Amino acid sequence: MDQSQVNPYLAAFADGELDLAQNLWVLQRVKDEPGAAASVRHQQQLRDAVARAMVTQNGGQVAVPQPLLRKSGESGSASAILAPVDLRARIEAMLDDKVTRRPVPAVAGRIRRVGQVAAVAAVLALGGGVIWTVAHRTSDTMEMIADRSIIPAAQVTRLARRHVDCSHMIQRLRQFADAPDQLEEMPSFFSAYLGGHVYGSLDLSGVGYRFERVGSCRIPGERGAHLIYRAAPESGRDDAISLWMAPDNGSVSIKPDTLYRVRGADQPHPIVVWRHDGIVYYLVGDYDPAIRDAYALLAAAGGHR
Amino acid sequence: MERQAFRELALAEMDAVYRMAFHLAREPDEAADLVQETYLRALGAEGGFELRERGVRPWLFKILHNVFYTRMDRARRAPAVVEDLQATAPDDQSDGPCWDLASLDWEQVDQRLKHAIAELPEHYRVVLLLWAVEGLKYREIADVLDVALGTVMSRLYRARSILSTRLADLAIESGITIDQGRE
Numbered sequence: 001m002d003q004s005q006v007n008p009y010l011a012a013f014a015d016g017e018l019d020l021a022q023n024l025w026v027l028q029r030v031k032d033e034p035g036a037a038a039s040v041r042h043q044q045q046l047r048d049a050v051a052r053a054m055v056t057q058n059g060g061q062v063a064v065p066q067p068l069l070r071k072s073g074e075s076g077s078a079s080a081i082l083a084p085v086d087l088r089a090r091i092e093a094m095l096d097d098k099v100t101r102r103p104v105p106a107v108a109g110r111i112r113r114v115g116q117v118a119a120v121a122a123v124l125a126l127g128g129g130v131i132w133t134v135a136h137r138t139s140d141t142m143e144m145i146a147d148r149s150i151i152p153a154a155q156v157t158r159l160a161r162r163h164v165d166c167s168h169m170i171q172r173l174r175q176f177a178d179a180p181d182q183l184e185e186m187p188s189f190f191s192a193y194l195g196g197h198v199y200g201s202l203d204l205s206g207v208g209y210r211f212e213r214v215g216s217c218r219i220p221g222e223r224g225a226h227l228i229y230r231a232a233p234e235s236g237r238d239d240a241i242s243l244w245m246a247p248d249n250g251s252v253s254i255k256p257d258t259l260y261r262v263r264g265a266d267q268p269h270p271i272v273v274w275r276h277d278g279i280v281y282y283l284v285g286d287y288d289p290a291i292r293d294a295y296a297l298l299a300a301a302g303g304h305r
Numbered sequence: 306m307e308r309q310a311f312r313e314l315a316l317a318e319m320d321a322v323y324r325m326a327f328h329l330a331r332e333p334d335e336a337a338d339l340v341q342e343t344y345l346r347a348l349g350a351e352g353g354f355e356l357r358e359r360g361v362r363p364w365l366f367k368i369l370h371n372v373f374y375t376r377m378d379r380a381r382r383a384p385a386v387v388e389d390l391q392a393t394a395p396d397d398q399s400d401g402p403c404w405d406l407a408s409l410d411w412e413q414v415d416q417r418l419k420h421a422i423a424e425l426p427e428h429y430r431v432v433l434l435l436w437a438v439e440g441l442k443y444r445e446i447a448d449v450l451d452v453a454l455g456t457v458m459s460r461l462y463r464a465r466s467i468l469s470t471r472l473a474d475l476a477i478e479s480g481i482t483i484d485q486g487r488e
Contacts, residue, residue, distance in 0.1 A: 007462065008458055008459065008462035011458075011461070011462045011465060012443070012458055012462075015436070015443070017442065017443045017458075042469070043465060046465050046468060046469060047436070047437050047465075049414055049415075049418055049472075050418060050422065050433060050437035050438070050468065051437045051438055052415065053414065053415040053416075053418040053419050053422070054328065054418075054419070054422065054434060054437065054438045081320075081323070081324045081327055082320045082323065082324075083319045083320050083322070083323035083340065084323075084333070084337060087319075087323065087337045087340060087341065088316075088319055090341065091316070091319065091340070091341060091344050092316060094341075094344065094345070094348070095312045095315065095316065095344070095348065096312075154375075161342075161345055165341065174334070
């Protein structure tokens, strides 16, 4: 075995990664070759140097990394790379939600979540429907095509997850530096930003949802806007709707002005998508009728000119 | 494992997961996204997790690694050929020089190392970070990256050799005599 093949074992010895037989072999080399001991020490020092350089963000104050702390018992300084506070809060909220929420069947769970549906369901039941048709109410004027292939599955998942994350923790949205504060001014702003003609009104209060916040989002593509709406308190619900808008650059191959369902009404967060006047829209909600109503309201507003 | 216990274990590793994500993504917002996606997937796979001696950190790193490379549209594994320590080293890869780093100015070492590490090939850098920053054992790194143990040893050694060569200039500037690598 030549030296170039030996040296990696010296490094592994310095890391404490060799078994007994290998350790004995290396120790014999260290004993026989003057430079071997120096090589082992150099590898140990290099490891320490990499650890101390990479645990800190700015390389100013040096923090002793945990592996060294365990070995040396020294205390470290406090400028290590740490998870941002807001990220930690989001993930804790996510974990708490998973820990405390009891699993329920999809349809029954949605009814329980929206609260007021019992009254609506009773009316429909009296009308001859069954409870689960609340989630499948259809509009005579709304054409919808179910096609789960028009958007990559990973993107669908990301949209649903981002909707959950941002609706639970609104601060998650990265706000635009120069977007208007007033919802009525946003169609013109986003028409310019996205390069199409956004609907004349983005107000969903007519279907019981109040605008909360808008932020930039790259899930639909390099340039996108994510608006979050929350059910008005007087509705008795606590669900949310997410509306994404992105430039229509041909990446979503669907007919214009036709609504497509990419995530079913039976899923916890149904998703619909459509194209209109240079913009691709994605609606994600906790309650399927809500996103249908939202689409109808937006489409009725017409395009911003 | 109870969900609450899993929650506590997972949360305790968040700084380490974020740190690794930061070094992979090199950008804090993207790192935050990676961490969030990692924990979402971890929650989904919680039922398959078994607490062993290694704890939850290597498992989370494995998920993070998969998330990162999926997003980057790359293969999760680097070169298809397993690197074998017994194989002849390429002509252009000499062993790094060898000298006493303790005699160097640590601030300058930190800066040079950061630059050198940032310039390392991806598959060397990831192994280096898992080993040096997160303190994973070779076998744990092999599991996270889904590569052979010999591959981890080889990549790690070569990464260190490259860094050692980069630091050699600093050593010479500082008037330190170095041994230019063992033949």
